[in-house]
Amino acid sequence: MINYRTYEAEDFLFDESFRQWTTGTSPQAAHFWEQWLAQNPDRAEVTQQAQELIHALNDHYQDDATDDRIELEVKKLMSKAAERRETEQEEETEHPVIPLGQRPWWRWAVAASIMLMGVSTWFYVNRLPKPALDSYEYVTRTVTTIPLEEKVNTGTKAINVLLSDGSVVTLNPNSRLSYPSHFNTSARTVYLSGEAFFDVVKNPAKPFLIYANQTVTKVLGTSFLVRAYYREKEVTVMVKTGRVSVYSQKDYENAQQSGVRRVDGVVLTPNQQMTYNLEENRLVKALVEEPAALIANRPSREQVFEDASIARVFSSLERTYGVKLIFDEDALAACLVNVTFNEENLMERLDVICQTIGASYKVLDGQIVITSKGCQ
Template sequence: MSSQNNSEIEHLAAKLLNNTITKEERQRLEDWYAEIPADPTVWELADHNKYELKARLFAGIEKRIQRPAKKRVLWRSVSAAASLLLIAGLVTWTWQARMSVSKTVDHVQVLSNGKITKVYLPDHSIVWLKGNSSLDYPVKFSDSTRNVTLHGQALFEITKNPLHPFVISTSNYTTRVLGTSFNIEENPAQKTFRLTVLTGKVSVYAKNDKGLLGAKPVIVTPGKEFESVVSAGAPTVVDAKESNKLQILDGTEYNMNFENSGFRDIKARIENKFNVTIVADASLYSNCHVSADVTDQSLENTMKVLKSVLSLNDYEIKNGVIKLTGGGCN
């Protein structure tokens, strides 16, 4: 693809970072990256993970910049516009990329750097990282358990899978769930840990000095809060304060409770939460108003509810685009 049109490179790179690229377009971009490779390609783009894709772009750019001048003719031939598009979005992210993505590309670390950062995991679970936190997870969950490591604070909305429990490791506790939503906030320096459960049941295991888990977990149910403060004695389970719940949800797209909501609002909220684009004839649904709570529901379940309330003929989810057909409220 040495003769690849510059505007197309720019277009494909933008679609890649936005997770809207098609299989054929990914292949064209892959072919472009394959020209004059610095090292054999050791990973794929199939997981549709924004952080992995950014890591690949960064790695590809870095390798080409570091290659001898005589082998960088192709890189210099790409237009400044395309180069800037790829690099501008990564400049502020470059230093974290060096620290946050393992060289074997089988593991990803995401840093929030003081902002709420939404992470889509390989099993379609969603995590909102908060404050100065980090989340480590594998590119693909392949074990009997789905294991991640959290340092700091995060709101988790976990895809239900009874056969593969989801396990979060923090400094002093390990949290185990099958599929639920909850918030974890730990501060190792102050030796505090708080877990607030929104839906489902959560098991919390204390770790000893050697990192081994205690024999008996504490079971925390919806509306309850597990809190451990070393200076205050034994951990406690209490009713979660309403103010704590509001603070947990602030700045996230977790709440999907529609109350007489119009189609435009519903469309925007679904697109923002699941990072998809909904394509539809808006005129069909301009008079539709929906009251339904799909909080803590997957994209597929959310669309099933929407199909029912909008009387859709059908919907299709493909490559991050959802197409609605038929139905309406006119």
């Protein structure tokens, strides 16, 4: 969490939300800074100084702030300062010595220096790459109306973050998580930049929301992975247990503002994943690369089938891995299977079964579709 109490006037100039508040372009920023000043009245003077400088820069340059124009104005000011200095030096032989700080040329030089610093500041402030309106920085510093704590993992190993509701977030390296110290609203909302595994405590009355790089993941209680690094072109959500819904942030917030109860998104169940392409604004549902058994102990992975119908075999696989298998039960009614599985993963087991009954399969929309001509 940013400690604004350590900021000097020039530090506030480089803060996007502070500039938006000063120029009146963001109600959210105004709400945050007015609340912050009410809690930190001793910082009123330094923030006022920063605001005055921002207004001065905007008033002076907003109409014609070209590179050539600003450079010309600075040269003129410095030239005038130099002329004043020469004049004062000539007059010093005829008049008593004037203290340095009171000489007119000295004030011109100071003014020129201040103007030069102001020009540099204006260039820096206005040419900073502005964060996207749905970026982690913008949302956590401007949009949110409650104070947030931030955990940053700069190490090489994952770290655990315990939230106030008992949920645990395993934060991977080069990742950041912002969250309130207490969830006291109708939803449990956190913000992620990077990758983290969430083990969320179930609470149907208070859904858990993860904002991550233009996406919103909504759950009641489950475990899943979210990967949303800032410079990557895709966001990925992979479910281990339970059920989650994933939306584009734009669609989700538009629905909330308009009062629409149903939002178009993607529902994921165990061993399914969602990939959101930021450039195409498209949600794609699929199976994870290596589906895992929902219960990882040895007995659940071991499966023995003796003269078992294909319907029974596929039903067992569905229960073990939580993945939907679609097939023509009537066409495969005569197919019986004798096989024992132990350490094989889901795809390996499907390979064996399909070879046995002369079938094939493909993954489609997070489900597995089996095709076969049947058994004689």
